[in-house]
Amino acid sequence: MVPAAGFEPATFGLQNRCTTTVLSRHTKMWNNINILKNRVLTFLQKVPASYRFFSV
Numbered sequence: 337m338v339p340a341a342g343f344e345p346a347t348f349g350l351q352n353r354c355t356t357t358v359l360s361r362h363t364k365m366w367n368n369i370n371i372l373k374n375r376v377l378t379f380l381q382k383v384p385a386s387y388r389f390f391s392v
Contacts, residue, residue, distance in 0.1 A: 380388070
């Protein structure tokens with residue numbers, strides 16, 4: 337099936353390479369990464385500034 341011509345370029349990569357299963361796995365992976373990042377940032381904000389070697 338060929339996509340209709342429009343203003344934006346066609347997304348052949350998503351149409352021909354990624355299945356719904358793969359895309360939902362990627363979504364879950366990024367959600368887990370964001371949850372972990374938020375937990376780390378929350379923890380680091382509780383560490384006194386004098387112990388940090390970087391700013392949060």
